[in-house]
Amino acid sequence: MFPGARADRTAARYVVVGAPLDVSTTFQPGTRFGPDRVRRFSRTFDDYDHHTDSRFTDLSVHDAGDVHAWDDAGDYLQFLRGTLTDVLADGATPLLVGGEHTVTRAGVEAVTERDDSPDDLTFVCLDAHLDLREEYDGNPLSHATVTRHVLDHADRAVILGARTGSEAEWERASEPDVTVVPPSEVADWTPDFDGQAYLSVDIDGADPAFAPGTGTMEPFGLTSREMHRVVRAVAPRALGFDVVEVNDRDDGQAATLAGKLLRAFVFAHAAAGDGTA
Amino acid sequence: MFPGARADRTAARYVVVGAPLDVSTTFQPGTRFGPDRVRRFSRTFDDYDHHTDSRFTDLSVHDAGDVHAWDDAGDYLQFLRGTLTDVLADGATPLLVGGEHTVTRAGVEAVTERDDSPDDLTFVCLDAHLDLREEYDGNPLSHATVTRHVLDHADRAVILGARTGSEAEWERASEPDVTVVPPSEVADWTPDFDGQAYLSVDIDGADPAFAPGTGTMEPFGLTSREMHRVVRAVAPRALGFDVVEVNDRDDGQAATLAGKLLRAFVFAHAAAGDGTA
Amino acid sequence: MFPGARADRTAARYVVVGAPLDVSTTFQPGTRFGPDRVRRFSRTFDDYDHHTDSRFTDLSVHDAGDVHAWDDAGDYLQFLRGTLTDVLADGATPLLVGGEHTVTRAGVEAVTERDDSPDDLTFVCLDAHLDLREEYDGNPLSHATVTRHVLDHADRAVILGARTGSEAEWERASEPDVTVVPPSEVADWTPDFDGQAYLSVDIDGADPAFAPGTGTMEPFGLTSREMHRVVRAVAPRALGFDVVEVNDRDDGQAATLAGKLLRAFVFAHAAAGDGTA
Amino acid sequence: MFPGARADRTAARYVVVGAPLDVSTTFQPGTRFGPDRVRRFSRTFDDYDHHTDSRFTDLSVHDAGDVHAWDDAGDYLQFLRGTLTDVLADGATPLLVGGEHTVTRAGVEAVTERDDSPDDLTFVCLDAHLDLREEYDGNPLSHATVTRHVLDHADRAVILGARTGSEAEWERASEPDVTVVPPSEVADWTPDFDGQAYLSVDIDGADPAFAPGTGTMEPFGLTSREMHRVVRAVAPRALGFDVVEVNDRDDGQAATLAGKLLRAFVFAHAAAGDGTA
Amino acid sequence: MFPGARADRTAARYVVVGAPLDVSTTFQPGTRFGPDRVRRFSRTFDDYDHHTDSRFTDLSVHDAGDVHAWDDAGDYLQFLRGTLTDVLADGATPLLVGGEHTVTRAGVEAVTERDDSPDDLTFVCLDAHLDLREEYDGNPLSHATVTRHVLDHADRAVILGARTGSEAEWERASEPDVTVVPPSEVADWTPDFDGQAYLSVDIDGADPAFAPGTGTMEPFGLTSREMHRVVRAVAPRALGFDVVEVNDRDDGQAATLAGKLLRAFVFAHAAAGDGTA
Amino acid sequence: MFPGARADRTAARYVVVGAPLDVSTTFQPGTRFGPDRVRRFSRTFDDYDHHTDSRFTDLSVHDAGDVHAWDDAGDYLQFLRGTLTDVLADGATPLLVGGEHTVTRAGVEAVTERDDSPDDLTFVCLDAHLDLREEYDGNPLSHATVTRHVLDHADRAVILGARTGSEAEWERASEPDVTVVPPSEVADWTPDFDGQAYLSVDIDGADPAFAPGTGTMEPFGLTSREMHRVVRAVAPRALGFDVVEVNDRDDGQAATLAGKLLRAFVFAHAAAGDGTA
Ligand SMILES: [Mn+2]
Numbered sequence A, B, C, D, E, F: 001m002f003p004g005a006r007a008d009r010t011a012a013r014y015v016v017v018g019a020p021l022d023v024s025t026t027f028q029p030g031t032r033f034g035p036d037r038v039r040r041f042s043r044t045f046d047d048y049d050h051h052t053d054s055r056f057t058d059l060s061v062h063d064a065g066d067v068h069a070w071d072d073a074g075d076y077l078q079f080l081r082g083t084l085t086d087v088l089a090d091g092a093t094p095l096l097v098g099g100e101h102t103v104t105r106a107g108v109e110a111v112t113e114r115d116d117s118p119d120d121l122t123f124v125c126l127d128a129h130l131d132l133r134e135e136y137d138g139n140p141l142s143h144a145t146v147t148r149h150v151l152d153h154a155d156r157a158v159i160l161g162a163r164t165g166s167e168a169e170w171e172r173a174s175e176p177d178v179t180v181v182p183p184s185e186v187a188d189w190t191p192d193f194d195g196q197a198y199l200s201v202d203i204d205g206a207d208p209a210f211a212p213g214t215g216t217m218e219p220f221g222l223t224s225r226e227m228h229r230v231v232r233a234v235a236p237r238a239l240g241f242d243v244v245e246v247n248d249r250d251d252g253q254a255a256t257l258a259g260k261l262l263r264a265f266v267f268a269h270a271a272a273g274d275g276t277a
């Protein structure tokens, strides 16, 4: 159980869903251990949050455990989307914990394919990578394609901290529905879009110093404080949240940061009201 | 390059082929790093072998590098089989280094589907697991099915050190074409079959003390000396060899053992003549 | 949840109880992570056991989670004993997962202080250490005193694999109610006592090669196969079981061995009937 | 021996005292290895310091070794305080190396309970946590209570880099004798109090990127440069120093940082004269 | 092979040369694994670079493998220099990957001892250390002496991020041919010299948070972004490049940063034209 | 200090001398950390030994610390020999802790070059390697040459557990003054020579399962119990002892085994009287 996530499923305003998918990781595998590890390294956190003067255990968070992953990513995403759709149908906000970035697709689809889906949804993403490929090594469901898939459903994408991609990805990124904020400008970024958001945190948006335990480390990245600021700024408008790409190949830094950002999201989202403020 | 494998491809009697497939690992991933790691931890070995009074560098071993893996195991196995068929066509013996056990299928198929394929082929396997499943988590190409697939091509299987499997696997293992030698009897086992062999070493046949760096550790296993004896006994009749399931999650024990067993195979095979003795 | 331990609490014949006490570890701490780690590394095991022709999921095992530990060992043991007494009162056999060896005291007390407590109880222990101290560093509740405390309740102790202790401990061990079986004789040992048993596995009974992840490694110890044989031999007469002293300071060997021995206990115990055979 | 701490005990102006207490660590234990590890990772530092144009070996530092810890924290603190009182009585400045933060209490008490104790003592602390609890898990001597205990002796506390605590702790922190400087303001902080100081460095004040080897990582923390500046600014007014909460669960980053900050303290303190400037 | 370095030797404009010398490391050895590790952790990088709108595989980089090291550093440097001289003679720019910093001497000598050696060469170095010793532990070829040796050939040295050295080294550093830029000023530094440069990156110039895998961690160092900026600024004037002192004692952070800086060098150098712009 | 080695230098019957030489390690470096690590992992051992009914602290062992190593192995060995000669001159038995195997040469020379040097000295060595080379990579002082050098001083060598070497080494090993006992025969070996002995334990004599933390792992080796038996059998006739080649690249198994074997030597040697029995 994510520490403090002790609300009942039915009463919950937030539902943690683990999605340990780990099939398309290009380099260092281990995201299958991400959800467990994030829960484990979150044990040390205080219940109380000073920024929002609230307690995590008062915010009605439920941990639904993991959606067991298998190696057919397409089938898995469909099943996962069903789980998340149920969460949303119950009026709760999903907090997806990967697993590889691919799982974000299920999160965004769950948000956008509801009857009361938002008119205008911005996909905000902290990521070292553009993830705008059409396929990777022949695989159209690779983590490196997730933002492209998401753009089939969201109105635009804002990718914060992105610093690498293929030439085709950068071309795609130059179209009007994509905004790339390089690492050096993230500290000063504030949300400049209308409507609602889905917030996805690929932990490799951080510099490897802050999150070495991830599949593809990419230097020259964000500090933990920069990521914290973004999460708190976007949370009030977010309908869904995920944190992905944490593996078990470090001394806990990546999982600790991921768990803390998940909590920061909940605190800021709850403080802002119903998420549509 | 596998240390000492400095023969040219055309002249080689043995060809090392890395097959870093890592898609169906059930628990701890990392077999994608197996070939690299086996090569790295084999650097310290002496060229000379006292048992056979020969030098590794005199035995005409070539390292063909890795066959880059992607996540469609079926396609990959087919491609890999092609590579190994070429090795055999050139009169050389393939030394396959996994990657997950699934790759063995390509090795056995390459051996059995040649024009001069053996009349009678025994698949000898060191493994903690029976690997006789029909599918695993819906996947008919999982590493846990490899021996079943192999039995479509080989006349029988001898599984040394096996200590676990599903009920259906044990039933399959009770059929006449399968012999299971439990760990406690491996020390006294000698080859009791006619004809030729394919030898596959799943490093998890070893007790975790001897090879912790593998996807599914299974206690109560073989010692390194017991495995060594088997490799040397079977090598003279073997048409192909592989060592699989080494990952990077230990301090080098698994890779060191794998590299040493590969060399033991080459020394014993070469000492026996052309492998058909 | 311990993998496969999916029975309901009320129907269960076996109940896993985690006891992550970690206060008196002399050298390398981390037993607080023992229960989690044993559960995690047990994920890979097959449900089916060939020795007993049975499935773990058919044996009615429940995982009651952990009894949260705090730093007053005395209070904790009392609370833990209550939990285990409830398990026994419900007709189930407790499977305690430490945590430091100290927790065994709660297990033995729960077994011996019931109305239908056994007339004659032998405490069988796999351990590198005698654990017969009166106190350690001034602490009478140290893990190094557990067997002495147990002897207030059990009729005798058989310590298998013991190879070290203080002079006073060895003196105590020479009294008639203690039998020490040195590592070299464990392979040939068979239970030679009447009545019932409590079986405690201190993972440091193993040689460090087989279980490096423990607080005080002690070379010249048991192999995993030797420990397996003992667990299967004693299980049929056991009223309770524990496995302790696993920490997180290795690559999973200790936890894997611990999980496997716990399962071996359940399989052998269930196969023998009600535990009194 | 702390590298370069080769002065005799009697002549020393600074005395390193290791205090490997490790009983109340909430999450990841190992502070018992802190003193050893800080000494070990300090071996690489140059003797000479360019900022102050002085050599560590000229500053008369003695390493008194460790005060062996046991599990009665109350007794231990009393004994430790005695050791530190002796250091102060000899006119030397204690450099305490933890062990858990709890040991700071002994340091502050030694400083304040002398005959010539300062009229006005500010406790300056680099810490992620407020450590203002009354008890933690029932333990009034937990590391999480240390600053509260210290405020029984010091006139005020300045907690630099604090970012988490319970609601009650934040209330306590709002009283006039406590100043909290959040991480984002530490870079600009300068000492703004009169009188003398005791400086305590809880290594978890650093962001986990800079010090992953600590019991409770807390993201969004200080950089190493920010901590360095604070240590040099406060040292001239400090009567005592400690660095605590380093464990062995990283690749040496935490211990290296701790050792360097200890040296920075000595260099800056010695350069300023007698510590009362 | 360094990923993407697939040009032929004869056609190459850049040649990667591994130099795994590891004899004088003062503290934590392992630089012998540096070249392998840098290659391995560079596998994940995209071929395309957005800053320069170019592909690494288009820039004609060859990987010449490693120059096998032995323990006579003097002989080794001479042999290595020969290899690098050949690279330069062929019109290519050497990209040396250490190994200990000592190997830089071979790089600078190769650049300066050609017929068309530059009239005015500035040695630009990112390093925590001055490396201006005359000898270290009696060894005049220690890594700690490399910049002094280099100054026999280069006209001046600019040492960026230096924060420690012996008193004699700081004295040497005060002479007119040496400029030391402390870590806090590196962010604003721009090349202020005429003529050409040799760029050497000692990975310990980074704060240990960013590169823990190095022989002598030195806190209060550079961020990865600061180092990136320097490499891109100096590359256009550089005749040679190296990155050194990476070992295998972290989770890949140091090697990943090193590989990324090597690529940043190539992209910026190629974008600027022939390196003499 | 080696735990329990609290005798004064002058009164000591045994003197521990650390020799952290680490210059010729072929593969994985780190023996420089051997002495520290052996001391650290020996902290957990009981003072009392049941085999000999004696206490380590009663056996008058002194720890003289380390002889600081530098990179001129020849000079270092000469200096080290002086230290060991002094130990012997004082009537004490040296217990040398490496560092690489090279240091054994100093130990044997110290023993044989005294006035009362033994008439007949057998060098007994537990080692995976013959160490009979004339040079290694051009270095006549490599660890791989140590037994050859020793044979200039000792009358014969018995190498227990040896399983690899060059062809020239095996030829040298076939001469009458060398006896090689392969791993499979070590369990039954008993000392079969007259006169006195020097006992050298290269920890890589053990199978990597028992001692992964060493420079060149060599599978198919000895168990810890087999090594224990040899040490106890040879100790009574030994004039000197060493244990070498432990590094820090495992979870403590190698250092723990080394520390235990050193203690076993002392217990058995002391129990036998003056070492000349
Ligand atoms: Mn991504």
Ligand SMILES: [Mn+2]
Pocket (backbone or CB within 6 Å): A127, A128, A129, A202, A204, A205, A245
């Ligand atoms: Mn990414």
Ligand SMILES: [Mn+2]
Pocket (backbone or CB within 6 Å): B101, B127, B129, B131, B143, B202
């Ligand atoms: Mn298999």
Ligand SMILES: [Mn+2]
Pocket (backbone or CB within 6 Å): B127, B128, B129, B202, B204, B205, B245
């Ligand atoms: Mn297997």
Ligand SMILES: [Mn+2]
Pocket (backbone or CB within 6 Å): C101, C127, C129, C131, C143, C202
């Ligand atoms: Mn015990």
Ligand SMILES: [Mn+2]
Pocket (backbone or CB within 6 Å): C127, C128, C129, C202, C204, C205, C245
């Ligand atoms: Mn024990």
Ligand SMILES: [Mn+2]
Pocket (backbone or CB within 6 Å): D101, D127, D129, D131, D143, D202
């Ligand atoms: Mn604190």
Ligand SMILES: [Mn+2]
Pocket (backbone or CB within 6 Å): D127, D128, D129, D202, D204, D205, D245
């Ligand atoms: Mn803290």
Ligand SMILES: [Mn+2]
Pocket (backbone or CB within 6 Å): E101, E127, E129, E131, E143, E202
């Ligand atoms: Mn340098």
Ligand SMILES: [Mn+2]
Pocket (backbone or CB within 6 Å): E127, E128, E129, E202, E204, E205, E245
């Ligand atoms: Mn440096």
Ligand SMILES: [Mn+2]
Pocket (backbone or CB within 6 Å): F101, F127, F129, F131, F143, F202
């Ligand atoms: Mn040797």
Ligand SMILES: [Mn+2]
Pocket (backbone or CB within 6 Å): F127, F128, F129, F202, F204, F205, F245
């Ligand atoms: Mn050896």
